[in-house]
Amino acid sequence: MRVTTVDLDHPDLETLRREAAGCTNCELYEPATQTVFGAGPESAWLILVGEQPGDREDIEGAPFVGPAGRVLDTALERAGIDRDEVYVTNAVKHFRFERQGSRRIHKTPGVTHIRACRPWLDGELASVRPQALATLGATAAKALFGPKFRITAERGNVLDWEGYQLVPTVHPSSILRGPAEKRAEAMDALVADLEVAARLRP
Numbered sequence: 015m016r017v018t019t020v021d022l023d024h025p026d027l028e029t030l031r032r033e034a035a036g037c038t039n040c041e042l043y044e045p046a047t048q049t050v051f052g053a054g055p056e057s058a059w060l061i062l063v064g065e066q067p068g069d070r071e072d073i074e075g076a077p078f079v080g081p082a083g084r085v086l087d088t089a090l091e092r093a094g095i096d097r098d099e100v101y102v103t104n105a106v107k108h109f110r111f112e113r114q115g116s117r118r119i120h121k122t123p124g125v126t127h128i129r130a131c132r133p134w135l136d137g138e139l140a141s142v143r144p145q146a147l148a149t150l151g152a153t154a155a156k157a158l159f160g161p162k163f164r165i166t167a168e169r170g171n172v173l174d175w176e177g178y179q180l181v182p183t184v185h186p187s188s189i190l191r192g193p194a195e196k197r198a199e200a201m202d203a204l205v206a207d208l209e210v211a212a213r214l215r216p
């Protein structure tokens with residue numbers, strides 16, 4: 015495996031995006047349609063870090079544009095955060111999946127995939143230099159804090175991560191996966207966590 019090195023002293027999102035499009039740092043690039051790089055303004059005050067692109071994102075080439083993205087958009091709006099003011103990305107930038115007939119079923123990325131993709135996330139952070147971060151789901155949080163991180167214990171807290179203020183919260187798709195009668199409550203909790211992040215806006 016050849017892992018890209020990114021020039022963190024002179025980062026430039028467009029150069030990074032172009033380079034990431036040809037990423038072969040791990041095997042996930044082979045079956046995936048394309049690299050799904052982050053999206054949003056370089057001036058963003060907040061970076062949201064998800065897990066990896068899903069089926070829709072893999073096809074469209076943009077993060078959080080499928081069902082989880084719709085939940086995220088609603089939660090952001092309710093928390094008073096405009097999606098256009100934030101940079102949205104993922105810990106892993108290729109869709110990891112298993113084929114079941116004609117369907118592509120999401121498969122959680124492993125440590126090697128997260129590690130191989132890390133130069134791109136570091137480059138995005140160095141380019142955008144946000145005031146705050148929020149991780150969406152356990153995989154994204156563990157990608158930054160390590161495998162012992164417990165999302166249930168830490169969600170909604172403002173943590174220090176490498177000098178950034180970071181608010182971990184659940185993955186928007188967990189709202190869709192949970193029992194129907196608990197959805198409103200789960201959504202309220204996601205909104206409450208994002209409101210904590212919103213209060214970090216400069």
Ligand code: URA
Pocket residue numbers: 064065066067068071076077078079080082083104
């Ligand atoms: N789930 C993620 O973690 N990221 C996306 O971009 C879409 C779904």
